[in-house]
Amino acid sequence: MLDALAHTLRSHPDRPAVLGTTRTGAVRTKATCGELADLADRYAAALHARGVPRGGTVGVAVRPGPRALAVMLAVHRLGLRAAVLDPAAGPDVLRARLALARPDVVLADATAQAVAGWARPLARRARLALPDLAELGPVATVGRRLPGCAPALDTGVGTAVLPRPVDEDGDAVIVFTSGTTSRPRAVVHTRSSLAAGMATVTGLVRPEPGRPVLGGTFFVLVPSLASGAPVALPARSPRVLARQLRRLAPQATYLTPPQLRAALAEEARFTGRVWTGSAPASADLLTRVKAAGADEAWGVYALTELFPAAAVEQADKAAFGGEGDLVGAPLPGVEAKTDATGELVLSGPAARDRYLGEDPAPWVGTGDRARFDADGRIVLEGRCKDMVLRRAENIYPGLYEPALHVPGVELAVLVGVPAGDGDERLVAVVQPRREADHGRVRAALAAPLERMGAARPDALLLADIPLSGRSSKPDRAATARLAAARTRDAARRTRGTVR
Template sequence: MHLSYARGHSDIPLLDETIGTALRRTVARFPDREALVVPHQGYRATYAELWREVDQAARALIAHGVRAGDRVGIWAPNRFEWVVVQYATARVGAILVTINPAYKAGELRHALNAAGVSLLVLARGFRGTAYLPLLDEVRGACPALRETIVLEDDWSRFLDDGDMVSEHELVAREFALRPGDAINIQYTSGTTGAPKGATLSHRNILNNAYFSGLRAGYSQHERVCVPVPFYHCFGMVLGSLACIAHGACIVVPGESFEPATVLATVEAERCTALYGVPTMFIAELDEPGFDLYDLSSLRTGMMGGAPCPVEVMKAVRSRMHMGEVAIVCGMTETAPLSTQTTPDDPVDKRVSTVGRVHPHVELKVVDPETGETVPRGVAGEQCTRGYSVMLGYWDDPEATRRAIDEDGWMHTGDLAVMDDDGYLSIVGRIKDMIIRGGENIYPREIEEFLHALPAVADAHVIGVPSERYGEEVMAWVKPAAGASVSAADLVAACRGRIASFKIPAHWRIVESFPMTVTGKIQKFRLRELAAG
């Protein structure tokens, strides 16, 4: 009997270095090649120019009292400064806390306090939301936060402060760092509970970036269009860091995703690779005038973050010239990738599976009840082990123990099937986490918010299939006695108080819920009723 276990190749050794060291080496190899292009800000930098700005920002962080291990938050959409801060914090050993640009006041407060952020770099706002009033609302409740730097107002002065710190001081700090040091906290719903800070090391994310690019065939000639957000592993690790690891150019089409802008940027910048969750590719293919864009420079890219429909994958390969596009799969807690298709894989495997195990990583599929590894072709929970598994959830050892077992296996919560050739297919999730267009949403967080509304007696949230987003959020709500409530009322109550992607798209106002004999809500029945 062939069991559902696979170990990735290890013929190419892991990088045993820090992110700063990797960047330094790439700069030395390709100083005059373009490293970062951000058309919406009129920004272009070669590797030598990017290094100088990162160097200045790193010394400015030291000037502002940032020590190794301090948490520096960044709350901004995709901008060139985001990338500069990413590498400046890595060089001084500060732990970068990436904060979702869509967060509202309560979510911001949770992230700042849970990570103990002492310095916050932020934009003025995003998509009509002004950040400074939200920050003012929570700042008194965030005792660790001592300083903020607003990109549009303070960036130049901040960089100037780097003159107060010598290059020798920065280099001494940088070379005291170790590859296993924590360098990044990303907030994720994980496999259980409310958002937790997945803590990742230089070794975790640098190697995952390096091997993802290696599998995609990246070289210094790649120009990678990255419309996915930098606050997420997809943008920060597979986008920015994978380019740095291979000397490629990062092309940022906009602060956030707009399909026409992405297509125009690919054409103007002659991009060779394009990233996105399936929703993004669907929107690009549906964009009016799609056929007028010259996408002939495209060769490859990465699609992940949600289940990738086979027909969409076929259209991307044929209509967008992305014959070598990879399907990638993983989670923030595994830095992120565990599997990836390659250009050499058979076409049917590249459009219908999430590929095979990554180098230096182990995968197994286990019976969720017994923990025993199941035979090939049988569904079970996917578990991952290796260098990529996070250090743990920040300041939450109990949640860490629930996620990573004593043998080092990260229990992903994904239901997967491994075929006879070692290719993995994701068939569902054990837990209730919803993945909407690449965003991880945990129902409990929304339920708790709805429960706080006076007109709501009880609420339960599920994910329902969506052609556009993979899944959408649906809320079943029981009104409080004597209260009258509509879907429009509930949407209005959510708007501005929870991130827009978490606001349910579908509502069902009910008098009762299907329950077990012991009084537990049967969420599977809610899904069945929703489908009916």
């Protein structure tokens, strides 16, 4: 896929590749195909001149955009692997991750580096922090260099010294996921698994040449560009995002559920097909997206270890009447089964090769409990570790949370709160939409709560649900702490509804 992208960029040098949007929603070209290809060649020549060995590791701390895409193309051409570094992870986490990945060089833009002088306020505003440069090893700045940044990557060495592109399998990218500062964990994708995942995305989204695609993930940007479709990164401001959608009228849009909810709150209108993933997407959310103009609204089930695994369109999800969360049939090439504990495990050409420092393994544990319906579709029943133990009964929140997404509800999770005797109390924490009437939300929740039978919550709390991570997923630990604090006094008085 990356080879196909390089060919497409050279074949149509004047075609817009990356589109930008001003705060007023005006569209501009940030980079043409030819400019993006030239930048990738300059980065490749510079890395080659630095002597980064084939198979070596390049740390990448560059914000999404043309430079990040060009870096990934350069790394691919030279047969290197990219270790994706999240500057928002904090110095301690980054130290541990860098110690595990051991990059030959780190490429970082100025914002990610902001560690000295007047750049410190910039880092605080952007919530970014990197360790001192000396701890990172060799660091080079890509893009504009600001005071306190590392020396610039020398892109003036000329592209005539570029070696032939590497055309064989090998490690392609390292993406850090779970783990701790003492034991970080990182997913390793090979060139072949990366290509298989992006080929699946291409078959799923079917981008058409010339029509823009809105999305911010590598798995969306590369297949779109390779198909001849210009790409645009979503605006951070929900209000600007709504304007961006109106001006671009994209053929396909990929946003996370929090981004979709924020855009809908600004009365955004959608066009073409809309895709969402990285966090649970309820049938209600997909229905609202279609009501706002989308031809189709899809929920994508994916992991860092295997992207994408399954997908479901709004009509099928809304029609599903069983317990649990329908996420769709496994996509072509994806094998799915449950193990002896009920955990969903996946395999296929797009599956990660291994975790860094560990042996390869063909099956990926998802951490999700699941079953298969009569049509072979995957139905999630909750996280394996999210189980609540109440009165010796195992309660899996994922079985019941979808039913709580009644009209007027933005998010809903079930969490366990210590009861003080080794048992847990089950609390439903529901976040109403901004304009929703709380009384009507409570009334609408009465029926689904009643249908939960023995799993009915001990308390209902209407509150904003804490989010975490780059994908802004519900933070269950923080939500449980919130529920404990808000219900502690009320629990002594009543086991009913908590205000």
